[in-house]
Amino acid sequence: MADIEPTAPGRRAFLRQGLTAAAAVAAAGPLTALSARTAGAAPMSKLDASPDYGPLYPTKDHTTGLELLALPKGFEYLTYGWTGDLMTDGVATPGSHDGMAAFRRADDKIAIVRNHEVGAYRGAFTQPAYNPTAGGGTTNLVFDPDAGRFTESWGSLGGTIRNCAGGPTPWGTWLTCEETTEIAPNGTRHGYVFEVPFDGAGDPEPLRGMGRFSHEAVAVDPSTGIVYLTEDATPSGLYRYLPDRPGQLAAGGRLEMLAIESAAGGSYSTYTDGTGTRYRTSWVPIANPDYAPGETRPALQGAALGGAVFRRLEGAWWGNDRLYIVSTNGGPKGQGQVFEYDPATESMHVLFASPDAKVLNNPDNICVSPRGGIVLCEDGSESEYVHGLTTDGQIFPFALNTVVIPEGGVPGKSVRPGDYRGSEWCGSTFEPKNGNWLFACLQSPGITVAITGPWRTGSL
Secondary structure, three states: OOOOEEOOOOOOOOOOOOOHHHHHHHHHOOOOOOOOOOOOOOOOOEOOOEOOOEOEEEEEEOOOOOEEEEEEOOOEEEEEOOOOOEOOOOOEOOOOEEEEEEEEOOOOOEEEEEEEOOOOOOOOOOOOEOOOOOOEEEEEEEEEOOOOEEEEEEEEEEEEOOEEEEEEOOOOEEEEEEEOOOEOOOOOEOOOEEEEEOOOOOOOOOOHHHOOOEEEEEEEOOOOOOEEEEEOOOOEOOEEEEEOOOOOHHHOEEEEEEEEOOOOOOOOEOOOOOOOOEEEEEEEEOOOOOOOOOOOOHHHHHHHOOEOEEOOEEEEEEEOOEEEEEEOOOOOOOOOEEEEEEOOOOEEEEEEEOOOOOOOOOEEEEEEOOOOOEEEEEOOOOOOEEEEEOOOOOEEEEEEEOOEEOOOOOOOOOOOOEEOOOOOEEEEEEOOOOOOEEEEEEOOOOEEEEEEOOHHHOOO
8 A cells, every 4th residue: 555645744843943931941951850840831822813824704614505614714615424414335424523534545535534432332333343232433535635525435334432533554544442441231342442444444353452441542653653542531641552563453562651750750740741841751561451340451550660641641643753642631721731752762742731721722633734733623611623833832723613503404414403613623634645625523513524725825
């Protein structure tokens, strides 16, 4: 699959020049956890609008004519794959849309794999299925970027539960993650990662070596094949899976958890660390990754060996030879942190910690554009934005959820009327060839959007 390319990471280093507080901390001493965690970290501001793209305006969906989003002028979008829409295979599109990744096909069309965070046990919506009673899984879509339209979709993996996020691999597959450790009513254990190709059906056999925990997202280092995994829990760990054979994850490997050196020793908590905090890191082994009920879960196994703990690690993305991860509830105000980890130097630092919910309210999914900008999907109570993060460390709103389904519904759609403006954004991913299209999901009522416009005039 040499002609397949996952969504491209940013080609430029970013968030370097404006983080003066982080630079000051770096110059102050060795890469160890700071005792004064927020010392010297200037609070970052939120712009009312991007200085390049401009303010947001109600924008009509090319598919339905409804003003479902607010976007900067010059940007436009279409919607596809609403909950209940019949897919090409005749199956109704499941709901609870979530994480996605985009891949380039040999014919230059874009293949997308999409998660469905369904938590019910009412039967698998498609085959193959891991647990025939579980309602979550993945669907695959094809998009023609030249024509600006979706052309087909199908169910690719069923029988899983709460498929939240995941991540693309360099060999053209999607790793879909179950955000749970439930035992199903039929006794099936959940809490695993599964592999799904962009062009066919997924493998219903879980990758047990990657651990059983409340998985959120993954990111793969293309130079080594090492898979990094986040965990949506508190306390949570940051893990890496070292495969015995890179690119063949089912062949086995070992799971480890990140540790942070500190003067006090023992397990280090990142919970309240602010912008600019820097760390020296190492890894500790997880002896029992596929833990059973009554046994110790991986995060606590790792913490007992000195592993670091986080508040709800969610989004993850690989770019610029580094790993970027999101702690949804971390930071001095509990409103979110973005970390950058450099495996070459075994170091990590907090790129951004939200100083206030009005600046950034509990970020979740993250991606990097081909031009090097960060996209953050918000999942908080204040508002539901897609934010951009500029190279001088400022947050700006790029898209706002304004979905209100009128009484009488939408012709051809089975979504119920109602106000969905509080629904979270998720699944942001750029098409990989040139980044002309950004795909994302509104989890409820379950809509996938494709956004295009003058990207190159701004920081995304």
